Amino acid sequence: MKEIDPGPAVFGELQRATERLLTAATTLSDQDIAAPSRLPGWTRAHVLSHLAAQAPALERLLTWARTGVRTDQYADRAARDSEIEAGALLPATDLVARLRESAQSWQHAVETLPGPAWDATIVPFTGESCTPRRILVIRLRELTLHLVDLDIGHEVSGIPPTARDIVLDDVVGYYAEAKQVPAFTLRDAEGVELARFNGGGPVVSAARAELLAWLSGRGGLADTPDGLPVLPPWI
Known part of the structure; x- marks a missing residue:
């Protein structure tokens, strides 16, 4: 939390x-x-x-x-x-x-x-x-x-960076404890690793605002070569 x-x-x-x-x-x-x-x-x-x-x-x-x-x-x-x-x-x-x-x-x-x-x-x-x-x-x-x-x-892209990163950390923390989260690694557009879920796996990488929009159900991401992980619903 x-x-x-x-x-x-x-x-x-x-x-x-x-x-x-x-x-x-x-x-x-x-x-x-x-x-x-x-x-x-x-x-x-x-x-x-x-x-x-x-x-x-x-x-x-x-x-x-x-x-x-x-x-x-x-x-x-x-x-x-x-x-x-x-x-x-x-x-x-x-x-x-x-x-x-x-x-x-x-x-x-x-x-x-x-x-x-x-x-x-x-x-x-x-x-x-x-x-x-x-x-x-x-x-x-x-x-x-x-x-x-x-x-x-x-849009999520308009959230100021400090607030955006606090909320992103919160959502990432939720999925770190949630059940039925597939194995994948989350990285921002600069390559900074934000989380490894269930030991890591296929990499999902995007700008932080895009990651927050995707994780919170408020936007999509471009597909990855292995397909995007299917996440359980956020709160």
């Missing part, structure tokens, strides 16, 4: 990712957000509602880390899903306002989290034990990839 240390540089990446999302979202009308996103079964409003609801959910995990009192991200999946559905019914201006307010509250909570709390053990909705350092990765990943999912002209 990818974790990153807190500090001004990381907080700045999170803030900039939030600003990119909000800048894009504020251009959308009610008709725009009712249109399909790139995620099956979700409109753009669902994507924005998810991100608006995710910030306070992750903030609850920070409360757990700060106080030592278990504070779950969501009561259960049904509660999470119903919150997203309810938010998706809001007018565009109201939904963007909720997105902005929740993001600002989250950013403040992260930047003011006491030092010892960063080493506390918490459990996100996905079930793994981690520290709040993991939550920084989760939020950055969601902000960057879901901007692409809005399908309004943003």
